[in-house]
Amino acid sequence: MRLSDLTTPTLVLDRGILARNCRRMAERTAAHGVALRPHLKTAKSADVARLATDGQAGGITVSTLAEARYFADRGFRDITYAVGFLPSKLDEAAALIRDGVSLRLLVDGRQAVAGIAARAVALDVDVPLLIEVDCGGCRGGVDPEGGDLLDIADAITAAPRLSLSGVLTHAGQSYHCRDVAGVRRVAEQERAAVVRAAARLRGAGYAVPVVSAGSTPTAVHAEDLSGVTEIRPGVYMFNDLDQVGIGSCADGDIALTVLAGVIGHNRRAGRILVDAGALALSKDISAGEFLPATGYGRVADLAGRPHSGLYVADVHQEHGLIAAVDGEPPYDALPIGARVRIVPNHACMTAAAYPAYHVVEGGEHVVDRWDRVNGW
Amino acid sequence: MRLSDLTTPTLVLDRGILARNCRRMAERTAAHGVALRPHLKTAKSADVARLATDGQAGGITVSTLAEARYFADRGFRDITYAVGFLPSKLDEAAALIRDGVSLRLLVDGRQAVAGIAARAVALDVDVPLLIEVDCGGCRGGVDPEGGDLLDIADAITAAPRLSLSGVLTHAGQSYHCRDVAGVRRVAEQERAAVVRAAARLRGAGYAVPVVSAGSTPTAVHAEDLSGVTEIRPGVYMFNDLDQVGIGSCADGDIALTVLAGVIGHNRRAGRILVDAGALALSKDISAGEFLPATGYGRVADLAGRPHSGLYVADVHQEHGLIAAVDGEPPYDALPIGARVRIVPNHACMTAAAYPAYHVVEGGEHVVDRWDRVNGW
Numbered sequence: 001m002r003l004s005d006l007t008t009p010t011l012v013l014d015r016g017i018l019a020r021n022c023r024r025m026a027e028r029t030a031a032h033g034v035a036l037r038p039h040l041k042t043a044k045s046a047d048v049a050r051l052a053t054d055g056q057a058g059g060i061t062v063s064t065l066a067e068a069r070y071f072a073d074r075g076f077r078d079i080t081y082a083v084g085f086l087p088s089k090l091d092e093a094a095a096l097i098r099d100g101v102s103l104r105l106l107v108d109g110r111q112a113v114a115g116i117a118a119r120a121v122a123l124d125v126d127v128p129l130l131i132e133v134d135c136g137g138c139r140g141g142v143d144p145e146g147g148d149l150l151d152i153a154d155a156i157t158a159a160p161r162l163s164l165s166g167v168l169t170h171a172g173q174s175y176h177c178r179d180v181a182g183v184r185r186v187a188e189q190e191r192a193a194v195v196r197a198a199a200r201l202r203g204a205g206y207a208v209p210v211v212s213a214g215s216t217p218t219a220v221h222a223e224d225l226s227g228v229t230e231i232r233p234g235v236y237m238f239n240d241l242d243q244v245g246i247g248s249c250a251d252g253d254i255a256l257t258v259l260a261g262v263i264g265h266n267r268r269a270g271r272i273l274v275d276a277g278a279l280a281l282s283k284d285i286s287a288g289e290f291l292p293a294t295g296y297g298r299v300a301d302l303a304g305r306p307h308s309g310l311y312v313a314d315v316h317q318e319h320g321l322i323a324a325v326d327g328e329p330p331y332d333a334l335p336i337g338a339r340v341r342i343v344p345n346h347a348c349m350t351a352a353a354y355p356a357y358h359v360v361e362g363g364e365h366v367v368d369r370w371d372r373v374n375g376w
Numbered sequence: 377m378r379l380s381d382l383t384t385p386t387l388v389l390d391r392g393i394l395a396r397n398c399r400r401m402a403e404r405t406a407a408h409g410v411a412l413r414p415h416l417k418t419a420k421s422a423d424v425a426r427l428a429t430d431g432q433a434g435g436i437t438v439s440t441l442a443e444a445r446y447f448a449d450r451g452f453r454d455i456t457y458a459v460g461f462l463p464s465k466l467d468e469a470a471a472l473i474r475d476g477v478s479l480r481l482l483v484d485g486r487q488a489v490a491g492i493a494a495r496a497v498a499l500d501v502d503v504p505l506l507i508e509v510d511c512g513g514c515r516g517g518v519d520p521e522g523g524d525l526l527d528i529a530d531a532i533t534a535a536p537r538l539s540l541s542g543v544l545t546h547a548g549q550s551y552h553c554r555d556v557a558g559v560r561r562v563a564e565q566e567r568a569a570v571v572r573a574a575a576r577l578r579g580a581g582y583a584v585p586v587v588s589a590g591s592t593p594t595a596v597h598a599e600d601l602s603g604v605t606e607i608r609p610g611v612y613m614f615n616d617l618d619q620v621g622i623g624s625c626a627d628g629d630i631a632l633t634v635l636a637g638v639i640g641h642n643r644r645a646g647r648i649l650v651d652a653g654a655l656a657l658s659k660d661i662s663a664g665e666f667l668p669a670t671g672y673g674r675v676a677d678l679a680g681r682p683h684s685g686l687y688v689a690d691v692h693q694e695h696g697l698i699a700a701v702d703g704e705p706p707y708d709a710l711p712i713g714a715r716v717r718i719v720p721n722h723a724c725m726t727a728a729a730y731p732a733y734h735v736v737e738g739g740e741h742v743v744d745r746w747d748r749v750n751g752w
Binding site (some may be wrong): 007008009010041063064065083084085086087088089092108109111112115134138139140141143172212263264265266268269271273275278279280282283285306316317318319321335336337348349352353354355374375376 | 383384385386415439440441459460461462463464465468484485487488489491510514515516517519548609637639640641642644645647649651654655656658659660661692694695697711712713724725728729730731750752
C-alpha cells in the first residue's frame with residue numbers, strides 16, 4: 001500500500017527519521033552519563049516506545065493512566081507517572097502495582113500525600129512517590145528552597161505504605177526560549193533546582209535515588225547534567241515546527257505529518273482547501289511564536305519534500321485553507337484529489353486525534369501500522 | 377453512579393439542557409417553515425441525533441465518512457455530507473448508497489465533478505450532488521453570481537450517474553460577529569446568496585429541490601428564511617462560551633462540560649491545577665474574541681453552578697491552570713481531589729477528545745453513557 005491509497009486525513013510517521021531522533025537522544029544521554037526515561041505522552045505507541053528505549057534501561061514516563069495500563073500490558077514494567085496524582089486514581093494504579101509494575105507517582109503537596117496514604121492502606125498496596133519540584137515553569141511542584149519539600153518528605157516517610165523515590169522537575173518554560181543560549185540557561189535552572197532539592201533531602205537524611213529532569217529542548221541543549229540521574233524528553237522522537245523554532249532540531253528531523261487531500265480551490269480568496277482542518281491538525285499555533293508562515297502547519301509533498309512557502313493559514317473543523325507566503329498558491333500543481341503532507345506545529349496535540357500511525361520509511365510506501373492509546 | 381465517582385478528565389452532557397436547546401431550534405425552524413437538518417459534527421452521537429431530529433423529517437448533516445457510516449448503521453438514512461467531496465472517497469460513500477442510504481455529496485468545482493463522475497461509473501452507483509455556494513465565508517463554494525455555478529450544474533447533469541439535488545451554503549463568518557445585529561446581517565447574506573444561486577439555476581432550467589443554509593448563530597437570529605428549504609446548525613445542541621459570546625445563547629444553555637479533578641495548588645503562581653489540560657479541553661480560545669476571562673474555559677462546580685470569576689488561564693498537555701479574575705483562587709474551597717466542571721470555549725473541539733458522554737439530568741447523578749464517533 002502507498003500513501004496515495006489511504007483515506008484522508010490520516011497520520012504518517014517516518015520510521016527512519018524517528019529511529020535517527022531516538023538514536024541521537026540516546027547518544028546525548030550516554031555522553032552525559034544519565035539514564036533516558038522517554039516520555040511517551042507524545043507517541044502513545046508501544047512500537048515507538050521500543051525504538052525509544054532501545055539500548056536503555058527500559059523505564060518510561062507516562063501522563064495518563066490509560067498510557068500506564070497500555071504500556072504495562074506490552075512489557076514496559078518500569079513507569080513514572082509524571083503528572084500530580086489524585087488519590088481517587090489510586091485504585092487503578094494499585095491494580096498495576098499489584099501486577100508487578102514498578103510505578104512511581106508524583107506529588108507536590110501534603111494533602112495529596114495524605115489522600116494517597118489513606119487509599120494505599122485501604123487498598124493494601126505499597127506506593128513509591130516522587131516529589132515534584134518547580135524549576136521556574138510555575139506549573140506544579142514545590143520551591144526547591146522552601147519548607148514544603150522537607151514537610152512532604154516527612155509526610156511520605158511517616159505514612160505506612162508510602163516511600164520516597166526521589167525528585168522530579170520539568171522545565172516547561174524551555175518551550176518559550178527564543179535561542180539556544182536561552183534554552184541552555186533554562187537547562188541549567190532545571191538541573192540546579194532538582195539537584196538542589198535532592199541535596200536538601202539528602203542533608204535531612206533521606207535517600208534520593210531518582211533525580212529526574214528534562215524537556216526536549218533542555219535535553220538537547222543541556223551542557224551539564226551533573227547530579228541528574230535521568231531525563232524524560234518526549235517530543236524529540238517526532239519533533240515538530242515548534243521544536244524547529246526553539247532550535248531543538250532541523251526541518252528534516254520531523255518524523256510526523258498529516259496526510260491530506262485537496263478538496264477545493266478558492267481562487268477569489270487565494271486558498272487551496274484540504275480535508276485536514278482543526279480536528280485533524282489541532283488548533284495549536286505555538287510555532288507561530290518563533291517562525292513566520294507556520295499557521296496551523298506547513299505543507300510538504302507526498303514524498304515529504306517541502307512545498308516552499310505553503311502553509312495552512314486557517315482551519316475550520318474539517319477544512320484546512322492553504323495559502324502561499326507570496327502570491328497565489330499553485331492550483332495547477334495541486335489539483336482536486338492531490339495529496340499533501342502537513343507538518344504539524346505541535347506533534348503531541350496533532351497526533352492525539354488519531355488511533356494509529358501509518359508508517360513509511362523515507363518514501364510513499366506504507367510499511368506498517370502502529371496503534372496509539374488515546375484518552376484517560 | 378455520581379459524577380464524583382468518575383475518573384477524570386471526562387465529558388459530561390446535561391440531557392435537560394440538551395433537550396431544551398433542541399426543542400427551541402425545532403420551534404424556530406417550524407416558525408420559519410423550513411426543515412431542520414441538524415449537523416452532527418459536534419455531537420457525533422446517535423442518542424443526541426434522536427433528540428435533535430425529534431419531530432423533524434429525520435435528515436441529518438455530517439462532516440466525515442465515519443459519521444455517515446455510524447449514523448446510517450443506527451437508522452439515519454437521509455444524510456448530507458457537507459464538506460467538499462473527494463473522488464477517492466466515493467468507494468466508501470458508494471457502499472452506503474448501495475445499502476439504500478440517501479446520501480448527498482458536496483462539490484464546488486468541475487474537477488471534483490469529473491472525478492466523482494468517473495468513479496460513479498466505475499462503481500455503478502447513482503450519486504446526488506449539491507453545489508456549494510460561498511456566501512462570504514471565503515472557505516469553499518462558488519460565487520452565487522459567477523459563471524462556475526451554471527458550468528458545474530451543466531457538468532453534473534451531463535454526467536451519466538450524477539444528479540443535481542440543489543445548493544448549500546454555510547456562513548462561517550457568523551462566528552466572528554460581535555452583536556446580534558451583525559449576525560442578522562450575515563444571516564441575510566447567507567439566505568440571499570443561496571436563494572440567488574437557486575434562482576439562477578432554476579432560470580437555466582434546473583430543478584433545485586434543496587436550498588440549504590445555516591450555522592448556529594444565523595439559525596438563531598435569522599429574521600427571514602424565505603426561499604431556504606432547510607437549515608443545518610450543529611453546535612446549538614450543546615452550546616459553548618463561543619456561542620454565548622456571539623449571542624446565540626445564555627450561560628445556562630450550555631449542556632457540555634469537562635469534569636476535572638484538582639491535582640495541585642501553586643500558591644506562588646496563584647493557580648489551582650486540574651487534570652484537564654490541552655488534550656482534555658482543546659487549545660481553542662475562540663471565546664476570547666468576545667468575552668473576558670475565558671482562557672481555555674470557565675469553571676463551574678460539580679452541580680454545574682459557575683465558580684464566579686474562575687477560568688482556565690493556561691494549559692499544558694495534561695494540566696489546566698485555574699486562575700481567579702480578582703486575587704487568589706479559592707484554595708480552601710477546592711482542595712486536592714475536589715471536582716470541577718469546565719465550561720468549554722468550543723464544544724466541537726473539546727468533545728472530540730472523548731469516546732463518550734456521561735449523561736446527567738440537572739444534577740450529579742449519571743443517568744446514561746452515550747457513545748461518540750470520532751476520526752474519519
